[in-house]
Amino acid sequence: MSKVALYAGSFDPVTNGHLDILERATKLFDKVIVTVAVNKKKQTLFTGDERVQLLEDSLKSYSWSDKMEVAQFTGLLIDFAQKKEANILIRGARRVSDFEYEFQMALTNRRLAPNIDTVFLMPDEKYTFTSASIVREIAAWGGDLSSFVPDNVAEALQNKYS
Numbered sequence: 001m002s003k004v005a006l007y008a009g010s011f012d013p014v015t016n017g018h019l020d021i022l023e024r025a026t027k028l029f030d031k032v033i034v035t036v037a038v039n040k041k042k043q044t045l046f047t048g049d050e051r052v053q054l055l056e057d058s059l060k061s062y063s064w065s066d067k068m069e070v071a072q073f074t075g076l077l078i079d080f081a082q083k084k085e086a087n088i089l090i091r092g093a094r095r096v097s098d099f100e101y102e103f104q105m106a107l108t109n110r111r112l113a114p115n116i117d118t119v120f121l122m123p124d125e126k127y128t129f130t131s132a133s134i135v136r137e138i139a140a141w142g143g144d145l146s147s148f149v150p151d152n153v154a155e156a157l158q159n160k161y162s
Helices: 016-028 048-059 063-067 077-083 096-112 132-140 151-161
Strands: 004-009 031-037 068-073 088-092 117-121
Touching: 004 016, 004 077, 016 031, 016 048, 016 063, 016 088, 016 117, 031 048, 031 077, 048 068, 048 151, 063 068, 077 088, 077 096, 088 096, 096 117, 132 151
Parallel strands: 004 031, 004 088, 031 068, 088 117
Antiparallel strands: none
């Protein structure tokens, strides 16, 4: 049985920390489906389609991108995972507060689908302080984004805030 993992997030925008988690995941799993969560109640800077495109463009330069699929979903993550026949959920944890929330979600998902496990991956320590909200703040003030996001994302952010 192949190991299909699903890594879900808002990715508003995708950061180098997200890409670090994805690279780690490709070393562990046969296929990784990156899923952009679209929640109509949550206001995002980029649309779901824009976030998918930014992810796809960001992944093109990596040798491991052939193990990736990018999609978007609405609704319960666990339902989407079952639809995609994923048997593992990947969750990133940068700090203890992330883990507390993600642990609760992992237990809830296990209750809903006992056949799907959750694996927590930590990014390289140089990305532990990076978040999409910090990146958006830097972009809004015209700061240097080069160490936080891929070039295509930096350009998209500059276009949004210009």
